[in-house]
Amino acid sequence: MSTKTEVRPVRIVLAKVGLDGHDRGVKVVARALRDAGYEVIYTGLRQTPEMVVDAALQEDAQVIGLSIHSGAHMTLFPAVVQELKRRKATDIVVFGGGIIPDDDIAALKQHGVAELFTPGTPLQGIVDWLRKRFPEGAR
Amino acid sequence: MRLVVDSIEYCAKEVPKWNTISISGYHIREAGSTAAQELAFTLADGMAYVDACLERGMRIDDFASRLSFFFDAHIDFFEEIAKFRAARRIWARWMRERYGAQDERSWKLRFHTQTAGVSLTAQQPELNIARTAIEALAAVLGGTQSLHTNAMDEVLALPTDKAARLALRTQQLLAYETGVANTIDPLGGSYFVEALTDEMERQAEAYFKRIEDLGGVIPAIEVGFFQKEIADASFRYQQELEQKRRLVVGVNEFTVDEEEPIDILRIDPKLETEQVARVRDVRARRDQARCSNALAQLRKAAAGTDNLMPYILEAVRAYATEGEIMNAMVEVFGIYTERAVI
Numbered sequence: 001m002s003t004k005t006e007v008r009p010v011r012i013v014l015a016k017v018g019l020d021g022h023d024r025g026v027k028v029v030a031r032a033l034r035d036a037g038y039e040v041i042y043t044g045l046r047q048t049p050e051m052v053v054d055a056a057l058q059e060d061a062q063v064i065g066l067s068i069h070s071g072a073h074m075t076l077f078p079a080v081v082q083e084l085k086r087r088k089a090t091d092i093v094v095f096g097g098g099i100i101p102d103d104d105i106a107a108l109k110q111h112g113v114a115e116l117f118t119p120g121t122p123l124q125g126i127v128d129w130l131r132k133r134f135p136e137g138a139r
Numbered sequence: 140m141r142l143v144v145d146s147i148e149y150c151a152k153e154v155p156k157w158n159t160i161s162i163s164g165y166h167i168r169e170a171g172s173t174a175a176q177e178l179a180f181t182l183a184d185g186m187a188y189v190d191a192c193l194e195r196g197m198r199i200d201d202f203a204s205r206l207s208f209f210f211d212a213h214i215d216f217f218e219e220i221a222k223f224r225a226a227r228r229i230w231a232r233w234m235r236e237r238y239g240a241q242d243e244r245s246w247k248l249r250f251h252t253q254t255a256g257v258s259l260t261a262q263q264p265e266l267n268i269a270r271t272a273i274e275a276l277a278a279v280l281g282g283t284q285s286l287h288t289n290a291m292d293e294v295l296a297l298p299t300d301k302a303a304r305l306a307l308r309t310q311q312l313l314a315y316e317t318g319v320a321n322t323i324d325p326l327g328g329s330y331f332v333e334a335l336t337d338e339m340e341r342q343a344e345a346y347f348k349r350i351e352d353l354g355g356v357i358p359a360i361e362v363g364f365f366q367k368e369i370a371d372a373s374f375r376y377q378q379e380l381e382q383k384r385r386l387v388v389g390v391n392e393f394t395v396d397e398e399e400p401i402d403i404l405r406i407d408p409k410l411e412t413e414q415v416a417r418v419r420d421v422r423a424r425r426d427q428a429r430c431s432n433a434l435a436q437l438r439k440a441a442a443g444t445d446n447l448m449p450y451i452l453e454a455v456r457a458y459a460t461e462g463e464i465m466n467a468m469v470e471v472f473g474i475y476t477e478r479a480v481i
Contacts, residue, residue, distance in 0.1 A: 021166070022169075023170065024169065024170050024171045024257065024373050027171075027370050027373065027374075027480075027481045028171075028373055028374055028377045030481040031370075031374050031481055032377075034481075040481075042479050042481050043479065044476075044477050044478075044479035045477055045479075071296065071297070071406065099261075099294065099295060099296070101295060101296065101403060102400070118261065119260070119261040119262075119294060120260065120261055120262055120390050122381055123377065123381055124381070
């Protein structure tokens with residue numbers, strides 16, 4: 001019998017926050033991450049920061065991936081990080097993607113968003129980043 | 140569906156020259172569908188609206204001529220032209236043969252076109268001016284009635300004045316310099332375009348059959364058919380990019396090491412506070428009794444079978460906000476929750 005600790009796949013909640021129907025990217029990312037061996041839960045459109053954090057806690061996710069194309073990232077991304085703080089769940093890693101001007105990226109990272117992927121990012125780039133961040137799966 | 144039929148029924152009587160609805164394929168295409176899917180799903184939606192109006196007891200020639208469509212113009216030039224031509228052919232045939240429309244105007248599929256936001260790139264964004272011009276040309280050659288050209292910087296933010304003006308000038312250049320709008324269906328008879336149009340039509344008919352087998356458009360939405368078809372197409376497209384089986388200039392080929400940043404529009408956050416203040420001001424100054432009464436009447440009508448348009452219009456005249464009007468109906472109808480299909 002093996003005594004190896006069981007490695008469970010990293011679980012990721014992907015969400016569209018706010019009033020934003022542009023879900024082509026997030027759906028493609030969801031499939032790519034699933035194909036790469038991650039457990040992916042996609043929330044669907046028009047989620048509030050509270051709903052996203054609820055989903056992540058209920059699903060026992062290690063990662064939240066936020067997709068945004070509405071221009072409201074400077075409001076909504078920090079709101080998700082704040083909500084995680086309020087719920088004492090800061091171990092959950094938040095990353096994001098979408099139309100985010102370069103100038104905003106540094107500011108969002110300061111707010112606690114771990115990484116941001118902008119248009120043209122190869123899917124493998126996101127997978128590589130997750131592999132680096134969670135080299136041993138979800139413990 | 141009820142609100143759509145209510146609008147069409149109301150306008151047929153009260154605002155007969157109004158284009159009652161814009162039946163859209165744009166969002167379908169931008170969500171990642173193929174050209175054939177955009178064509179088929181949009182027309183299937185259109186026919187579902189027509190069926191619902193007929194079920195209400197309206198006569199086809201009383202409303203069909205005021206329906207309008209809204210398509211995407213993507214980057215595959217001839218495929219797009221074939222798509223527009225196929226749309227017009229299919230609609231005319233269905234209107235005549237299936238619905239028995241007598242008025243020639245009912246046979247005409249009139250459409251607006253917007254160039255494909257999804258085809259634009261954040262990399263070397265000036266290239267988007269060329270992409271948009273080519274897409275706009277396809278729309279004109281395909282017979283569009285009106286046109287929206289995207290600005291090159293809309294991949295990054297809302298457009299600057301300069302980028303928006305360039306997009307408008309692109310249309311004006313097409314309209315006034317090139318002569319391409321002078322001839323109706325200038326590619327009719329081209330062996331290639333005709334064959335492609337037939338192929339588009341064939342693919343659309345195959346989809347109509349599948350939708351019918353599922354019980355129609357609404358049951359097909361409920362089982363996630365459209366969503367799944369679109370998501371599959373979108374993923375295939377992305378994989379073609381990743382594997383370089385499809386090239387996008389500046390993204391997966393012909394890239395530059397250092398992108399030159401361009402100026403983008405920044406929206407002052409003050410705009411939001413100002414707008415909030417304006418809405419508050421309207422709410423404070425309106426005739427509250429008239430407004431609450433209008434909303435109460437709307438709720439009551441929503442629970443019954445009356446046409447809701449007069450009730451909605453009275454609420455608007457009483458300065459109810461869009462949110463309030465919508466919420467009044469939400470109380471009766473509930474909220475549709477999307478089944479997330481990936």
